[in-house]
Amino acid sequence: MQKEDLDLFKKWFLDYVNRFSSPEAFIKENIQLKIEHTARVRENILLLAKTEKVREEGCRLAEAIALFHDLGRFEQFMKYRTFKDSESENHALLGVKILENIGILSRLPLREKDLILKAVEYHNLMEIPGCPGNSREFLLYSKLIRDADKLDILKLVSEDYAREEKSRNPALEFDFPDTPGCSEKVVADILNNRMVKLTDVRNRNDIKLLRLSWIFDINFQATLALLKQHGYLDTILSSMQETEEVQIIRKHLKSCLNAFETEIRA
Incomplete structure (x- = not known):
């Protein structure tokens, strides 16, 4: 071109x-x-x-x-x-x-x-x-x-979650309800290193987890480095209630990021 x-x-x-x-x-x-x-x-x-x-x-x-x-x-x-x-x-x-x-x-x-x-x-x-x-x-x-594309969407939603509730953009969360908990299927997908399907999303917590599951479709070391540098995953997780389930997901995702970085380098 x-x-x-x-x-x-x-x-x-x-x-x-x-x-x-x-x-x-x-x-x-x-x-x-x-x-x-x-x-x-x-x-x-x-x-x-x-x-x-x-x-x-x-x-x-x-x-x-x-x-x-x-x-x-x-x-x-x-x-x-x-x-x-x-x-x-x-x-x-x-x-x-x-x-x-x-x-x-x-x-x-x-x-x-x-x-x-x-x-x-x-x-x-x-x-x-x-x-x-x-x-x-x-x-x-x-x-x-x-x-x-994923890098910028994670940036956008991280910034949105850091704002006060009244100033958030509902279009970014597809108008899902802000109900407690996470769907069992969504959590299972993440813990089995699978990307979450939008059809399984039921609330705002699920859409957050769907975006976190994008790390299972990252292709370049530079992308992983930028994710870590800007802390998008931590920001999204911090916007969720600190339950035992969320702690397990955080630990799993960090372990996966480290493993993927080693794999891509190799």
Whole structure:
């Protein structure tokens, strides 16, 4: 990808998201949240790509993926007033549809266009599909966007949990109720090193644990280092009532982080 391609995409993106301006505070706040999220995911993916020694042209491709990864979120929130895919539509597939309908990627070689579309489509799946056509190059970029995205969502929710209750953004927790305890299935998944499914989430504690379970899908040593540096996992756990169950989960997750760091280094 050439620099002029990426410059065009950045300009088009800003023009596109400006269509979703609204005087309503709730919509305005969450549209702006996704604009800022996209900017930080671009920063994250470039940091990770450079750490992985990706060349300059490849870094531009990675940044384009980050720019477009949540494109569907804007139309989704304006139409449904939620970021919860199960109560609206899959935002990744919606983003792919928008990109294909507008044809903004048609200026690129077919390989780059397909790679961007597939990376956007797969970025929010529980795992990257093991399809025969998924090349090593595609797997690299898919892992980069998944890590870059998770890093910023963990940052966002950690900051949200650190605020006073009255100023928190309910859209970040998909409007789940603030009831006590955690679902047995959710806890079992974490203690068995599995990512939690949104369909098993019943309350705000569960959605916190779902995000903590993302450590089981971290791909790069730099991502783990940033998680530790910023203390996102500790912040999320500290926002939960200090029960014996939470203590067990904290100990398990810290043990897993240390094990994963050793594994990735090897």
